Amino acid sequence: MPIYQTTAYVFRDADHAAKLFNLQEVGYIYSRLTNPTVSALANRVVALEGGAGGIACSSGHAAQIMALFPIMAPGRNIVASTKLYGGTIQQFSNTIRKFGWSAKFVDFDDPKEIEKAIDADTRAIFCETICNPGGALSDLPAIARVADMAGLPLIVDNTTASPYLCRPIEHGATLVVHSATKYLTGNGTVTGGIMVDSGKFNWSASDKFPSLSQPEPAYHGLVFHPTLGNMAFTFHSIAIGLRDLGMTMNPQGAHYTLMGIETLGLRMQRHVENAQVVAEWLEQDPRVGKVTYPGLKSSPYYHLAQKVTPKGPGALFTFSVKGGYEACVKLIDNLKLFSHVANLGDTRSLVIHSASTTHRQLSEEAQIKAGAAPDVVRISIGIENVEDIIADLDQALAKATA
Numbered sequence: 001m002p003i004y005q006t007t008a009y010v011f012r013d014a015d016h017a018a019k020l021f022n023l024q025e026v027g028y029i030y031s032r033l034t035n036p037t038v039s040a041l042a043n044r045v046v047a048l049e050g051g052a053g054g055i056a057c058s059s060g061h062a063a064q065i066m067a068l069f070p071i072m073a074p075g076r077n078i079v080a081s082t083k084l085y086g087g088t089i090q091q092f093s094n095t096i097r098k099f100g101w102s103a104k105f106v107d108f109d110d111p112k113e114i115e116k117a118i119d120a121d122t123r124a125i126f127c128e129t130i131c132n133p134g135g136a137l138s139d140l141p142a143i144a145r146v147a148d149m150a151g152l153p154l155i156v157d158n159t160t161a162s163p164y165l166c167r168p169i170e171h172g173a174t175l176v177v178h179s180a181t182k183y184l185t186g187n188g189t190v191t192g193g194i195m196v197d198s199g200k201f202n203w204s205a206s207d208k209f210p211s212l213s214q215p216e217p218a219y220h221g222l223v224f225h226p227t228l229g230n231m232a233f234t235f236h237s238i239a240i241g242l243r244d245l246g247m248t249m250n251p252q253g254a255h256y257t258l259m260g261i262e263t264l265g266l267r268m269q270r271h272v273e274n275a276q277v278v279a280e281w282l283e284q285d286p287r288v289g290k291v292t293y294p295g296l297k298s299s300p301y302y303h304l305a306q307k308v309t310p311k312g313p314g315a316l317f318t319f320s321v322k323g324g325y326e327a328c329v330k331l332i333d334n335l336k337l338f339s340h341v342a343n344l345g346d347t348r349s350l351v352i353h354s355a356s357t358t359h360r361q362l363s364e365e366a367q368i369k370a371g372a373a374p375d376v377v378r379i380s381i382g383i384e385n386v387e388d389i390i391a392d393l394d395q396a397l398a399k400a401t402a
């Protein structure tokens, strides 16, 4: 796939230009909307997820805003899991309030809690397949049933599973979002996001989604759904979302992510293999407390993992170190093979102490709820030789608990 390092595209003639702007013909106008390299990336992830359409954008956080944008309006809310990535909890707690949107956080382990939180202004349900950082899994079929009953779209952040381990649309998700920064690219070179639409939600079934089902003033009164069928959401995202919010991915970034995706299957196989071995080793170690990997029989999510992520429940989990906060900090300072970074899903093993970094702005109570208690470190297991990973943890644990 070439890198189209191109901003604008020559129209064949005046009629061609008019048709493109009227969405009567699909083509390239300006790279804030679409670009051939960026579209190729979006379409590949759409294919991997089994969706109808989608867009690539500038970051995972941008993808979340793009997913919410067509369905939200001032005064509307979403019901979201308490176990989301800390950055997403921030985005949903504070920043989206500036748009007049809000989020209600509930425990998604109990579908009745979700049901109870839904009100007349709720417009979406939002969760993560494998929750970051706590190693909890979402029971996607059960959550999708609640969303269905309420006539609401289910948005699933599938970053930590990748479409290799889980395809949320097959479990009932309406929209899937990704931070392409993580496993999709795989090597820490790109900040990017993807939004995939299943094409399965009937936006015209109620009057809850007027931007899609009523004449849209932001696009000369076009009624996106049902006029544009299962591509209604995708076209809205391009024609209005990307056009006006400009959270566009650049072609060079798309190129790196396209290269990354070529090895996604191989990498994910090795990630889950290594994670299982490391989690089992940690669990039997007397210097270590609780290990949250859902591939362990001791995990409350073990049986759910067989259903939702049968090839392996990712490579991201936490463990507690006997000796608390101090021991965690010492452990991190003594690890050599692990990189100490605020990232996950890299080929290299990564470690972070969530309570003092990514989840720092949350209260201790919220940290514990999110699986980021002060005595816990989060690791993202890479694709190195697993014996090297264990040797590094072993020597650092010795120093941390001496």
Ligand SMILES: *Cc1c(COP(=O)(O)O)cnc(C)c1O
Residues within 6 Å of the ligand: 059, 060, 061, 062, 085, 087, 088, 128, 132, 157, 159, 160, 178, 179, 180, 181, 182, 191, 192, 193, 344
């Ligand atoms: C990193 C991450 C995001 C945000 O993605 P960015 O590319 O950093 O904007 C969202 N959700 C999850 C689960 C993440 O890990």
